[in-house]
């Protein structure tokens with residue numbers, strides 16, 4: 001059983017990732033941390049609780065973290081996900097509480113109170129909360145088993161600017177701090193999420209799942225993907241965030257390389273770019289395992305299997 005903390009800014013693809021974890025008998029979700037990203041924190045913190053209540057998992061605690069990136073104003077993506085982050089379906093207002101503890105302190109508490117290398121962090125928003133945790137307690141990075149982060153891009157180019165992927169663009173200083181922390185990091189860049197397209201057929205599989213959660217996500221994904229469909233061509237759009245959770249369950253479905261990754265934080269043209277030394281042309285330290293490929297069919301099987309166990 002893998003013990004996992006989720007750090008997220010939901011968003012429908014975040015929702016699919018969270019539900020894939022909650023539906024798996026092989027993952028124990030220790031808590032879910034909200035961060036500002038796709039939409040402001042008050043929406044992401046509410047969306048985390050909406051998903052937990054949808055999954056009937058009020059036993060899992062929800063935490064709110066950073067309201068803004070470490071060193072710059074928040075850039076959000078309402079143009080993709082709508083004002084609330086979940087505009088495609090009107091989920092009921094949540095009634096479960098948000099915990100009083102800051103998400104960064106929850107991460108520190110869990111990592112420090114459990115055996116070293118026992119916790120995986122699946123992060124699929126800007127890395128602000130995690131950078132704060134690592135900064136507040138220098139021991140945290142070395143005690144995490146692995147951080148699996150959806151972020152960055154290798155050769156696909158960016159999805160916010162020509163150079164930068166959204167999660168890295170929003171808080172490049174946080175990404176830089178986490179990547180230089182010495183923690184074991186697995187990175188899921190756009191190069192892999194662009195190989196895991198959600199198509200009309202796959203949305204149909206959500207819709208006809210025969211439970212409550214599947215059809216709701218068919219609606220949410222259809223809404224969010226209206227934007228991507230203009231961009232990637234009709235009938236397909238990347239499914240970003242579940243790559244992190246599926247990695248925890250079935251790492252053999254992915255392939256990549258241990259490499260050096262540095263984050264551009266200064267250039268007006270390329271801020272948030274992940275500079276990945278794929279060919280080993282520098283002798284900089286390998287600080288992340290960067291994934292480049294996935295068996296998309298099996299990836300969706302894992303998601304559907306988890307969703308099938310949900311109410």
Ligand code: BDR
Nearest residue numbers: 011013014124166167240
């Ligand atoms: C990332 O940006 C967000 O909009 C998605 O949820 C995903 O985490 C993809 O660039």
Ligand code: CA
Nearest residue numbers: 009014124125
């Ligand atoms: Ca996300």
